[in-house]
Amino acid sequence: MALKVEHELHNRRRGRNWGVGLLLLALIGIVFGLTVVKVLGLSDITQMERFDHVARPQLEPGALEAAEKRAAEQAAQRAAEEGEP
Structure with missing residues (x-):
């Protein structure tokens, strides 16, 4: 007499478990x-930096120079305003 008798339900569950396991492996x-x-498709690391939604002047050509020019203009404007009574 067998001590461990497997029911039909166990075989069906085992089949479903194998199916779910294979689907998980496929997803992974x-x-x-x-x-x-x-x-491997990245030729330039700056392509990856574009996806963090942070403004970085080094990514845009001419942006750093434009920011420096704006800062210089604002400093000159402040100096002119302070010089006038």
Whole structure:
């Protein structure tokens, strides 16, 4: 006499568990594959810096010079206002 008798329900659950496990592995594989493609596809690291939604002058050509020019103009304007009574 067998001490462990498996019911039909156990076989169906085992099949479903294998299916869910394979789906999870497939999802992990897809995410890993997309990550590898994205990392290897970057030719310039500044492309990745664009996705953090922070303004960085070094990313925009001419932005740093424009900011320095604006600061100089504001300083000159403040100096002119202070010099006048």
